[in-house]
Amino acid sequence: MNVTPDLALRAEIQDLYAEYASCLNEPRFEEWPELFCKTGQYKLVPRENHTAGLGLATIALSSRAMMKDRIYGASNTLFHAPYYQRHIISLPRLRLEEDGSVRATTNYVVFRTKYDAMTDILNAGVYHDHIVRENGALRFAEKLCVYDSELIPNSIIYPI
Amino acid sequence: MNPADTESPTAPSSWPAGNFSRIPAWAYTDKDVYQKELDRFFYGPHWSYVGLEAEIPEAGSFKRTKIGERSVIMVRHRSGAVHVLENRCAHRGMRFCQERHGKARSFTCPYHQWTYNLEGKLLGVPFRNGVKGKGGMDKDFQLEDHGLSKLKVAVRNGVVFASFSEDVPSFEDYVGPTVLPWFDRTFDGRKLVLHGYSRQRIPGNWKLMLENIKDPYHPGLLHTWFVTFGLWRADQQSTLLMDDHGRHACMISQRNEGGKADVTEGVTSFRENMKLNDPSLLDIVPEPWWGGPTVCMITLFPSVILQQQVNCLSTRQIIPCGPDAFDFVWTHFGFEEDTPEMHERRLRLANLFGPGGFVSADDGEVVEMSQDGFHHDPAFTTVCELDGTKIGNTDHNVSETLIRGMYRYWREVMEL
Numbered sequence: 001m002n003v004t005p006d007l008a009l010r011a012e013i014q015d016l017y018a019e020y021a022s023c024l025n026e027p028r029f030e031e032w033p034e035l036f037c038k039t040g041q042y043k044l045v046p047r048e049n050h051t052a053g054l055g056l057a058t059i060a061l062s063s064r065a066m067m068k069d070r071i072y073g074a075s076n077t078l079f080h081a082p083y084y085q086r087h088i089i090s091l092p093r094l095r096l097e098e099d100g101s102v103r104a105t106t107n108y109v110v111f112r113t114k115y116d117a118m119t120d121i122l123n124a125g126v127y128h129d130h131i132v133r134e135n136g137a138l139r140f141a142e143k144l145c146v147y148d149s150e151l152i153p154n155s156i157i158y159p160i
Numbered sequence: 161m162n163p164a165d166t167e168s169p170t171a172p173s174s175w176p177a178g179n180f181s182r183i184p185a186w187a188y189t190d191k192d193v194y195q196k197e198l199d200r201f202f203y204g205p206h207w208s209y210v211g212l213e214a215e216i217p218e219a220g221s222f223k224r225t226k227i228g229e230r231s232v233i234m235v236r237h238r239s240g241a242v243h244v245l246e247n248r249c250a251h252r253g254m255r256f257c258q259e260r261h262g263k264a265r266s267f268t269c270p271y272h273q274w275t276y277n278l279e280g281k282l283l284g285v286p287f288r289n290g291v292k293g294k295g296g297m298d299k300d301f302q303l304e305d306h307g308l309s310k311l312k313v314a315v316r317n318g319v320v321f322a323s324f325s326e327d328v329p330s331f332e333d334y335v336g337p338t339v340l341p342w343f344d345r346t347f348d349g350r351k352l353v354l355h356g357y358s359r360q361r362i363p364g365n366w367k368l369m370l371e372n373i374k375d376p377y378h379p380g381l382l383h384t385w386f387v388t389f390g391l392w393r394a395d396q397q398s399t400l401l402m403d404d405h406g407r408h409a410c411m412i413s414q415r416n417e418g419g420k421a422d423v424t425e426g427v428t429s430f431r432e433n434m435k436l437n438d439p440s441l442l443d444i445v446p447e448p449w450w451g452g453p454t455v456c457m458i459t460l461f462p463s464v465i466l467q468q469q470v471n472c473l474s475t476r477q478i479i480p481c482g483p484d485a486f487d488f489v490w491t492h493f494g495f496e497e498d499t500p501e502m503h504e505r506r507l508r509l510a511n512l513f514g515p516g517g518f519v520s521a522d523d524g525e526v527v528e529m530s531q532d533g534f535h536h537d538p539a540f541t542t543v544c545e546l547d548g549t550k551i552g553n554t555d556h557n558v559s560e561t562l563i564r565g566m567y568r569y570w571r572e573v574m575e576l
Contacts, residue, residue, distance in 0.1 A: 056356025077384035
């Protein structure tokens with residue numbers, strides 16, 4: 001079996017990432033959970049914990065419903081200095097699974113720009129994703145964001 | 161030169177004696193004051209947090225961390241004892257250990273290969289006797305004069321503290337009889353299991369984070385999740401305790417049902433109709449060892465906060481880096497006896513805490529904004545006068561008494 005997806009599937013996956021970045025950059029946060037399966041998993045984890053097999057995540061969401069709670073919490077309950085985020089997502093490295101789903105490894109960097117301030121780097125790392133087809137559309141069944149950034153510049157409010 | 165001329169213009173001696181409720185901005189921004197804090201608190205006769213024994217389970221296991229700005233290594237000797245050594249080669253001052261964790265039989269500085277054992281004793285130096293009869297160290301060079309700085313160590317029920325000073329009292333005396341039982345409530349000898357780390361750099365003075373956890377005023381106002389879901393608010397059964405010096409403290413409280421009440425009147429962060437789409441985010445199961453209180457936040461001056469907030473447990477280490485910033489290192493843990501469900505629950509509830517936490521990310525934000533407010537006017541003073549100006553334990557949480565207690569101690573030690 002061919003382990004690399006064909007060009008049509010590649011293009012579709014690229015569109016998914018473009019949409020993902022757009023949701024978080026524009027932002028259209030309330031649309032972000034819709035890019036996941038209902039039982040989708042989202043984790044933002046320091047590389048240190050990931051490497052050592054330690055379970056603690058900076059953000060750990062185990063359902064689309066919980067992702068909605070995160071978006072509500074970030075937008076309506078967490079006081080913070082306002083900022084823009086800008087995701088730059090690399091071309092994905094892809095592996096086709098036997099069931100037709102795709103494992104993707106994708107580098108990312110997120111710039112943060114606060115009002116009246118220079119742009120700085122909020123977070124840099126890699127997405128380890130499991131992408132499946134649900135009701136005809138590609139969705140993330142799992143997104144594990146493992147970040148290199150040793151120190152978070154104060155806080156992370158919105159998903160990466 | 162008149163000594164007065166050398167004094168920093170931003171550290172006026174304008175703080176009236178006996179006042180602990182109006183803290184001048186220079187206490188948070190002045191470089192000389194900050195250096196004195198490092199010398200007297202972090203390098204003086206105080207116990208600083210280093211880590212958990214669970215982080216160094218085996219002989220030779222080590223962890224690198226900091227006390228104040230000085231790099232230290234916590235290492236387990238083959239005897240089982242825990243040693244804390246300064247990460248500074250006696251030869252050229254190199255911070256020879258760059259790994260954060262690891263396992264070692266000895267420590268060798270890569271620069272000139274001076275080698276130390278796990279107790280910090282210098283074992284040997286290359287070319288000590290010269291090469292072909294030339295060079296080498298003088299005859300009177302003694303290995304025992306050139307060991308690593310070895311800190312005094314206290315281990316209590318799996319938690320490791322260290323001090324650069326030989327004059328530090330016993331850890332038990334240091335914490336004192338009021339706070340120690342609350343330390344032992346969490347750390348009662350049960351074996352701890354490491355869950356992982358979070359690290360953030362908060363651009364504010366290190367004391368602001370201790371104040372944040374000595375301030376029961378803000379949680380029910382700043383933190384929507386606390387007031388809405390009754391995790392911390394002014395109408396709860398609460399106790400504020402401090403040690404005799406006022407340096408350490410506990411904020412203890414018992415959760416109520418939340419919802420609308422007098423204390424939510426006009427509170428803009430309260431969300432009457434907030435419902436979770438996924439209630440497992442707040443899946444809380446009371447544990448027998450709590451003995452009632454659902455939250456106990458302990459500040460052990462100067463370096464650590466010990467958190468029990470429902471089922472989520474952490475140590476939060478404060479590593480100052482200049483007057484204007486500190487690194488805040490969270491170490492989450494559970495107990496060996498935890499069921500897999502409890503293990504998962506502790507990790508899930510960590511969504512509330514840490515640099516991205518629903519009730520913690522904003523603490524970092526407000527600390528940064530306070531620091532921003534201090535910078536340009538050293539004569540500005542904060543007002544910590546909720547519950548008047550008295551200093552003492554309370555049976556309610558509508559008080560800033562713990563902050564005043566800390567500054568009474570701070571002024572005494574700093575002689576400012």
